[in-house]
Amino acid sequence: MYTQVWTAVLAGVESQAVRVECHAAQGLPKVVLTGLPDKAIQEAVPRIFSAARLSGLPISLSQRIVVNLVPGDLRKSGTAFDLPIAIALLAAVGLRPADGLARTLVVGELGLDGRLEPARGVLSLVGAGSGEVDRVLVPTENLAEARAGCSLPLAAASTLREALSWMGRDTREWQAEAPPLCGVPREAGPDLAFVRGQRQARRALEIAAAGGHNLLLVGSPxxxxTLLARCLPGILPPFSDAERLEASRIHSVAGLLPSRHGLLNHRPFRAPHATISDAGLIGSGRSPHVGEVSLAHRGVLFLDELPQFRRPTLEQLRQPLEDGRVLISRAALRLDLPSRFTLIAAMNPCPCGMLGDPRRHCRCPELERRRYAERISGPVLDRIDLQVAVPALPPEDLLGAPNSEDSAAVAERVAQARLRQRARHGASGREANADLEGSEIRAVCRLGEEEGQVLGRAIQRESLSGRSVDRVLKVARTIADLAGREEIVLGDLAEALLLRTGRQGLARD
Ligand SMILES: Nc1ncnc2c1ncn2[C@@H]1O[C@H](COP(=O)(O)OP(=O)(O)OP(=O)(O)O)[C@@H](O)[C@H]1O
Ligand SMILES: [Mg+2]
Ligand SMILES: [Zn+2]
Incomplete structure (x- = not known):
């Protein structure tokens, strides 16, 4: 008998529908698998036979069975093919009715005992095959993300038996309700109320959060x-629906959406260690692996102790910082993953950390200072909009009571500023000022005559690159947004210029 059922494969965070065809006929008893399956899929056959027998289905190989995966020129990989192949195969040999299979999408990995294991990327996978399928079945663990990712009738199963019993039921009964959307609890970071002094760095942190601008903190040990950077998750603006879905899809593909949770409920904050490999940071085509830059999509990538990262590794940040995506190619595979994050980095001004400290003395030889500064590539620095000094605290700040605003108050201003940006950018889909590109920048960050002249003089004085000017304009726009102003005034522009070069206060001794 001939049967077919739908499943899907991932390509990066996108998915593509795959039809699983199965034909059982008289011939030498054997299962033949065609249509570019990888090794994991080829190994599915013995798993399926074992799972079926241990689920009480009397399957024995007495026919020639051909399983074909369409489209035939697309490489298929992964273990989520187990369940669709099992369902098509059991129907083809007559152990199950085949009704409705041709318009059903199924994903899931089988254990030898017939248990269904959760699959990676279900949030994207369930979106494939629109128009071709009427209903979707997923492992129970993936139900919440499946519900978030598609609007078709849905069923969830924990075992092969359960999955098969769903296949026999009318689609009107496929009404699985996902558990309420509870996301991953956020690591409780410190609150800004406990940060003493550091007025300029606090301000820069608020601007970075409001507009999505990159920030470098430079100061003595x-x-x-680190404390300031760790406060950031507490003031980031809430996700828009689109951002939440985008970020969650990446985590789903990486297998990092905790089971039974639907979508991420706050922006990711990724803080990889300086010893991270290139593949760990950027991602790789192997398996494929999603890098930190993509896991930080729509959130924050925090690189503490920036000069301790290998320079070639940091160089690789140029593309994601500029384009908001990474291209990974390996052999025939080309992956294009979103990676639009806010970069927060921290470093000491010199190896001993005392450079620029009014009360202590830097003892680093000039050559070592220069070598230290050179560990961070110019093109990466050029993409950091806010570069501020975090000087050692004077005694009165250290001893007095902390007298600062708490994170909730700052978060409120940030959220308002982000709403203003979103409303202004409208249909373009840009979320934050930092995402603006090219002609959008001139249109959105318009300057008055006097402001234009000041910027012109700054370009000459600081020999700002075209990219720097764009970035200064975007930061000025965010500063105005935080103040609730539609036009950018001189003070906004001046502050943006100052914050771009603020760390230079520490460059002398
Ligand atoms: N401005 C501050 N307000 C309140 N506490 C502070 C401040 N600065 C430092 N501390 C205290 O000192 C500890 C160490 O600070 P933190 O780790 O942020 O320093 P750092 O600048 O990252 O130093 P390093 O250059 O050595 O990494 C903090 O956990 C906090 O308890
Ligand atoms: Mg630190
Ligand atoms: Zn020094």
């Missing part, structure tokens, strides 16, 4: 750089 113990001045609060």
């Amino acid at each position: 113990g001045s609060g750089k």
Whole structure:
């Protein structure tokens, strides 16, 4: 008998529908698998036979069975093919009715005992095959993300038996309700209320959160750089629906959406260690592996102790910082993954960390200072909009009561500023000022005559590159948004210029 059922494969975070055809006929008893399956899919056959027998289905190989995966020129990989192949095969040999299979999409990996294991990327996978399928079945663990990713009738199963019993039921009964959308609890970061002093760095942190601008904190040991960066998750603006879906899809593909949870409910904050490999940071075509730059999509990538990262690794940040995506190619595979994140980095001004400290003395030889500064490539620095000094705290700040605003108050301003940006960018789909490109920047960040002249003089004085000017304009726009102003005034522009070069306060001794 001939049967078919639908499943899907991932290509990056996108998915493509795959039809599983199965034909059982008289001939030498054997299962033949065609249509570019990888090794994991080829190994599915013995798993399926074992799972079927242990589920009480009397399957024995007495026919020639051909399983074909369409489209035939697309490489298929992964273990989520187990269940669709099992369903098509059991129907083809007559152990199950085949009704409705041809318009059903199924994903899931089988254990030898017939248990269904969760699959990676279900959030994307369930969106494939629109128009071709009427209903979708997923492992129970993936139900919440499946519900978030498609609007078709849905069923969830924990075992092969359960999955087969769903196949026999009328689609009107496929009404699985996902558990309420509860996301991953956020790591409780520190609150800005506990940060003493550091007025300029706090301000820069707020601007970075509001507009999505990259930020570098430079200061002596113990001045609060790591503390400040760790406060960021507490003030980031809430996700828009589109951003939440985008970020969650990446986590789903990486297998990092905890089971039974639907979507991420706050922006990711990724803080990889300086020893991270290139593949770990950027991603790789192997298996494929999603890098930190993509896991940070629509959130924050925090690189603490920036000079300790290998320079070639940092160089690789240029593309994601500029384009908001990474291209990974390996052999025939080309992956294009979104990676639009806010970069927060922290470093000491010199190897001893005392450069620019008014009360202590830097003892680093000039050559070592220069070598230290050179570890961070110019093109990467050029993409960091806000570069501020975090000087050692003076004694009065250290001893007095902390007298600062808490994170909730700052978060409120940030959220308002982000709403203003979203409303202004409208249908373009841009979320934050930092995402604006090319002609959009001139249109959205318009300057008055006087402001234009000031910027012109700054370009000459600081020899700002075209890219720097664009970035200064976007930061000025965010500063105006935080103040609730539609036009950018001189003070906004001046502050943006100052924050771009603020760390230079530490460059002297
Ligand atoms: N501005 C500050 N306000 C309140 N506490 C602070 C401040 N700066 C430092 N501290 C205290 O000192 C600890 C160390 O600070 P933190 O780790 O942020 O320093 P750092 O600038 O990252 O230093 P390093 O350059 O050595 O990494 C913090 O956990 C906090 O308890
Ligand atoms: Mg630190
Ligand atoms: Zn020094």
